[in-house]
Amino acid sequence: MIKTKIEVIAENLITIHPLLYKSISKPMRNISSITPGGMFVMGSLKRHGILSMTDIGKCLAMPKPHITGIVDKLIEKGYVARTNDPNDRRIINISLTKKGLTNFEKIKMASTESLKDKLLLLSEEELEQLSVASQQVKDILISILSKQ
Known part of the structure; x- marks a missing residue:
């Protein structure tokens, strides 16, 4: 069976994720008890400032219940704070604390x-190839997300 270009790309991207995990996220676990998901949430808050739970989910393309679990653990550690939106009490805003930053x-x-x-x-x-390739993958993934 001849694989289509899309199938090859999909397989490559699926293979990249565990490789990145092994090289980046796993060593991070030796440094801190914060999960990669926790780092993603904290990174979003650092970039965007105060965000609602819904907005964090949109930034990370994760379901709100998953974000809630991550945020609860970060609150327990004192890394983020939860506050009600002053204009709409139904909205819960999350911010990075000084300790979290x-x-x-x-x-x-x-x-x-x-x-x-x-x-x-x-x-x-190899460094030059990786530099070009990683920038291209990043740009294309950002483009894909903006089209969804």
Whole structure:
């Protein structure tokens, strides 16, 4: 059976996820008890400021019940705070605390250093290829998300 281009791309993208997990998220677990989902939520809050639970779900393309579980754990650790929207009490807003921002930056820096150590194993040519390819994948995925 001849695979279509779309099938090959889908298989490649599905394969990339566990590889990224092994190289980035798993070492992050040695640094902190924050899950990758927790880091995604904290990163969204750092980028966008205060967000509603619904908006966090939209940013991360995750269902609201999943976001609620992640946010509850972050609240327990004191990394995020939950407040009611002053204009609409039905809306719950989430914000990053000072403790959360400090820990997010620390974990991000340690994760970046860990990944840089792995990237140093590559040749100059491999680094250039990965630089171009990763930027292209990022741009295309952002384009896909904006079309949904």
